[in-house]
Amino acid sequence: MQSYLLPEFEVERKEEKCIRCQVCVRQCAFETHRYDEELDRMFSDVEKCVGCQRCVVFCPTNALSVRPNPSAYKLNYSWTDERISDLTKQAETGGVILTGGGNDKPYRVYFDHLVLNASQVTNPSIDPLREPMELRTFLGCKPDTLALESWSELGDVEIRTAMPPNVMIETPILFTAMSYGAISYQAFKSLAIAASEYGTLFNTGEGGLPKELRAKYGRNAIVQCASGRFGVDAEYLNCAAVVEIKIGQGAKPGIGGHLPGEKVSCSIAETRMIPEGTDALSPAPQHDIYSIEDLSTLIYALKEATNYEKPVSVKIAAVHNSAAIASGMVRAGADIIALDGLRGGTGAAPKIIRDNVGIPIELAIASVDQRLREEGIRNRCSIIAAGGIRCSADVIKAIALGADAVYIGTAALVAMGCTLCQKCYTGKCNWGICTQDPYLAKRINPDIASRRLVNLLRGWSLEMKEMLGGMGINAIESLRGNRDHLRGVGLEEWELDVLGVKGAGE
Amino acid sequence: MKTGEEVNEMEIDASKLTHKELNDAIRNCVLEGAERIILRNVYGQRYIGTRLYSPNPDNKVEIEIFGTPGNDLGAFLNGHRIIVHGNAQDGVGNTMDDGEIMVEGRAGDIVGMSMRGGKIFIRDSVGYRAAMHMKGYSGKKPVLVIGGTAQDFLGEYMAGGIVILLGLGNVSHKANFIGTGMHGGVIYIRGEVEKYQLGKEVGVLKLEDKDEEILEKYVREFTNYFDLGISQKEILSEEFIKLLPVSKRPYGRVYAY
Numbered sequence: 001m002q003s004y005l006l007p008e009f010e011v012e013r014k015e016e017k018c019i020r021c022q023v024c025v026r027q028c029a030f031e032t033h034r035y036d037e038e039l040d041r042m043f044s045d046v047e048k049c050v051g052c053q054r055c056v057v058f059c060p061t062n063a064l065s066v067r068p069n070p071s072a073y074k075l076n077y078s079w080t081d082e083r084i085s086d087l088t089k090q091a092e093t094g095g096v097i098l099t100g101g102g103n104d105k106p107y108r109v110y111f112d113h114l115v116l117n118a119s120q121v122t123n124p125s126i127d128p129l130r131e132p133m134e135l136r137t138f139l140g141c142k143p144d145t146l147a148l149e150s151w152s153e154l155g156d157v158e159i160r161t162a163m164p165p166n167v168m169i170e171t172p173i174l175f176t177a178m179s180y181g182a183i184s185y186q187a188f189k190s191l192a193i194a195a196s197e198y199g200t201l202f203n204t205g206e207g208g209l210p211k212e213l214r215a216k217y218g219r220n221a222i223v224q225c226a227s228g229r230f231g232v233d234a235e236y237l238n239c240a241a242v243v244e245i246k247i248g249q250g251a252k253p254g255i256g257g258h259l260p261g262e263k264v265s266c267s268i269a270e271t272r273m274i275p276e277g278t279d280a281l282s283p284a285p286q287h288d289i290y291s292i293e294d295l296s297t298l299i300y301a302l303k304e305a306t307n308y309e310k311p312v313s314v315k316i317a318a319v320h321n322s323a324a325i326a327s328g329m330v331r332a333g334a335d336i337i338a339l340d341g342l343r344g345g346t347g348a349a350p351k352i353i354r355d356n357v358g359i360p361i362e363l364a365i366a367s368v369d370q371r372l373r374e375e376g377i378r379n380r381c382s383i384i385a386a387g388g389i390r391c392s393a394d395v396i397k398a399i400a401l402g403a404d405a406v407y408i409g410t411a412a413l414v415a416m417g418c419t420l421c422q423k424c425y426t427g428k429c430n431w432g433i434c435t436q437d438p439y440l441a442k443r444i445n446p447d448i449a450s451r452r453l454v455n456l457l458r459g460w461s462l463e464m465k466e467m468l469g470g471m472g473i474n475a476i477e478s479l480r481g482n483r484d485h486l487r488g489v490g491l492e493e494w495e496l497d498v499l500g501v502k503g504a505g506e
Numbered sequence: 507m508k509t510g511e512e513v514n515e516m517e518i519d520a521s522k523l524t525h526k527e528l529n530d531a532i533r534n535c536v537l538e539g540a541e542r543i544i545l546r547n548v549y550g551q552r553y554i555g556t557r558l559y560s561p562n563p564d565n566k567v568e569i570e571i572f573g574t575p576g577n578d579l580g581a582f583l584n585g586h587r588i589i590v591h592g593n594a595q596d597g598v599g600n601t602m603d604d605g606e607i608m609v610e611g612r613a614g615d616i617v618g619m620s621m622r623g624g625k626i627f628i629r630d631s632v633g634y635r636a637a638m639h640m641k642g643y644s645g646k647k648p649v650l651v652i653g654g655t656a657q658d659f660l661g662e663y664m665a666g667g668i669v670i671l672l673g674l675g676n677v678s679h680k681a682n683f684i685g686t687g688m689h690g691g692v693i694y695i696r697g698e699v700e701k702y703q704l705g706k707e708v709g710v711l712k713l714e715d716k717d718e719e720i721l722e723k724y725v726r727e728f729t730n731y732f733d734l735g736i737s738q739k740e741i742l743s744e745e746f747i748k749l750l751p752v753s754k755r756p757y758g759r760v761y762a763y
Contacts, residue, residue: 095762225601228639229620233603234559234584261755273622273643274665278690278754281663287638288578288597288616297552297577301600304529304556305582350761 004088006081009051010069011044017063018042024055024064029428029440052421054430086351097352100424100434102251102345102388102410105355109343110362110495111394115504117485119472126474128465134475135461137405139242139382140166140311141335164335165311167241169405170199171461172476173395175453176340176386176407177224177246177315179207181259181268181280182347182424184441186449187416187433192217193446194453201241203407206230206282207259208271214239222313225302227256228282230272234305242336243302244313245295247286250344250387253317253358256284257348263427263436296332303333311335311382318342318364318387319357323371330372330381338407339364341387345410347434348425361387362401366499369402369481378481392463401499402481415456416449516540521547525576529557532569536562548573550595555580555588555605566605577614580607583624596633599626602648608731615657618650621667625649625724629732631677635659640691642666651728655697659683661749662705665690670724672741673697674734684708685749689756693749694721696741707756708749717748 011032020042024033032048033055035041049066056064073084086097119125126133147160175195180188182205195202196217203222208231218239225232226246237243248254259268259280269276289295299312313336314329316322326337341361346354365385372378385398386407395406414420417431424434432443464476473479487504488496496503516535520528528551535543536558545554554575558567559582568587574595580588581600593611602621609626615633618626623646631654638659640648648667655677661669661684673679673696685693686705693708694717704710713721721742729738 089762093762096760098761229601229641232582232601232620233622234582237582238559258757269643273646274641275643275690275754278665279757281639281665281687281689281757283639283663283687287635287662288600288619297597300525301553301556301578301581301597304526304553305559307533307557307559308526 001092003047003092005047005085005092006071006073007046007049007069008085009046009049009066010071011046011049012065012067013042013044014063017061019061019063021060023058023060027054027058027430029430029435029437030423030426050421050423051419052423052430053419096350098348098425099351099354099422100345100347100349101420101422102343103355104422107342107360109388110360110491110499111388111390111397113489113491113495114362114397114486114499114501115489116393116396116400116467116471117487118470123472125472126469128462128469131469132474133465133468134477135171135464137169137172137382137476138166139169139313139336139384139404140164141381142166142379144379165309167201167311168199169201171457171464172399172403172405173457173460174200174222174384174405174407175202175412176344176409177203177205177222177244177249178347178409178413179205179224179230179259180210180271181205181207181263181436183413183433184429184435184444185210185267186441186444186446187413189213190416190444190446190449190453191412192220193450194457196220197450197454198457200457203244204231204240206246207268207280208232208273209236209239210267210271224315225298226282227284227286228272228280230274230280230282233273237302237305237310238307240310242311242313243306244315244336244338245286245289245298245302245334246315247289247295248315248317248319248340249346250317250340250342250358250361251346252349252353253319254284255350255353257282260427265436268436292328292332295329295334299333313338313384315340317344317357318359318361320359322359322364323367326368327371327375327377330377334381336382336384337368338384338386339368339403340407341385343388344386345413346424361385361389361398363495363498365398365401365403366483370500373481392460393467395460396464396467396479397486399476399479400482400486401501402483404480412453412456415452416444513541514539515542515544517544517546519546520549520551520573523551525551525553529553533557536565536567539565540567541565542568542570544570544572546572548575550574550576552576553578553581555583555586558586559584580605583607585624593630594628598628599624599650602626604646610732612654617652618648618669621648621650622646623648625727626651627728627731628652628654629734630654632656635662637661637664637667637669637693639663639665640667640669642691649724651724653728653732653734655679656681659686661685661688661691661693663687663689664693664751667691668720668724669693670721670728671695671697672725672728674736674741679703685751687756688749688751689754690751692717694746695749696744696746699747704749707751707753709752711748711750713746713748717746718742721746 206226223240315338382404385403596614612630685708
């Protein structure tokens, strides 16, 4: 069938600069570029280009540029180019349109409508370069009350209350769930190295944790137990810092996932504990969880399996009733609640789901935090917010709205080279991140990629200290749920209400 | 707690214990070197056997249960052996890795959910979604043998392993959606099943020699464990059908790339 699709990108090659070195040919797994020996000329099949910019960056003479195709349909705000090309694609295939990355639609980004406070005159700001500034965070359930016992005349006290298991992280930023399978082994290992170097956690996703990484990186791992139960065994659960039950994901709330059989290589099959070459199907629900009571059953099964030594996290997609669901989760025994918002990323999801289901993370954090406070159970869990955290200011704002820490996914991938071309589901990632092709995957060197990730964590942490210092706060704990430090700009009354913040100037 | 003579046997009265207290006590027995633990008056305590990962890695224990264990019996089980003199509830052998579970009675829903190793023998029937997403890989091949019948969605999403449904006691199989979404492993059923009862991802095949061997082996084990009043030979004399997935990739053609 003749395809009616317009190419998304245009490739321009400056002939006078091109030296026919064919770097572009080798860099593009989508086979956009080719060299014709007889004519001694380079050609580009623009319809194959995904706009990842790998060839542009690697062209030694800067001969290439890739930009959106200037050809366009007649301007139409309802029937946009994207709608028309999606329709065309479906007419040609009859399938569900897949995509990768996070929701790219122009929903309101509340972080961009919230501004932070700073100390002026009436209270001093703090200079974090010279004064202590605490970003250290403890994840897990905190007791309702503390029983203290004084045991010396000097006033030393001992805590009598049995403390539930907590995990200490050096900065309130964790790497979100990205499985080995969704991303390459090299990218997965880079996250593990960076987390252990910086003193934070990475999340295995539901693809298991390769055995050789358990001893060294287990203590920095959040291991997932999801609907497919891939790679879950007692050793996997016990080597980790935190066990997370994955109920949902911001990019695809309410649906399962399929890792296509061609990506299930020998090593992935071993790690996921499934036969090589079969689809790794994650059912939409966990079939042992149909209610809050069932969730509690699995939470305690995991606590039993880990001898009550590890916090158990439950991750849900932020949806309409998140606040009520979160209350149930805490009462079911969750020590950590992970909320993944509308803009959360994915390796593969139906586009129609990614772009239309769920609620923005800012509203979810605020409503969940508020609800748990009202019910007097906020101390019983930590909240990790995810889905569209792009910079350190987003982290600070998420924490001021009520989160304990944040998960970053897309930001970490960008640090490793990702340019958000959203073709993760094809398995042909030119940056070596979202692929199982050994030729592509070796483009990520875990020593270098982990350095880039550590740099990112360090840069954000320094910026966060600056912002905290400016507000006159010297510990991230004092900012948690401290919405007085936020003001809304350009928001409606109901939005300010849900966020629990005043308008700027109020 | 009492200690036996030949094997190091200990006994726990579960009648006044919560699930956590009972599992604490079982764990302590294993740490003290018990090889066999007898639990009396069990009345719905969950997760029996779950907390036995590596308190003593070489010591595989046998747990004998009198009464009715609660949900998630042997969840994440790591190579121990559990015998239930009575019925079991939901989630028997949930995500089990290795070991054996024998139930002298019936079991509830999701028996053997996501198990990837070990064996489960249920004397009577089971509830919904048994063998849900059971898997196998390299050397691991989980086995679930059910004496009676199963309810809907038996073997849903199954990715590996062996399920044998014996239909003893003249039960008729009423389950629908058998093997729906199945993409690995095999289900053997003794007795009649209509085409409409099967998921569209499975096909019905005749038994081959290697299937006969598998059935002979596990049905023998089954008849050895339980007092059934019917021999292995009698069971095997009736016809079995074999269900296999038609594709390793049942949903490969749903998407537009």
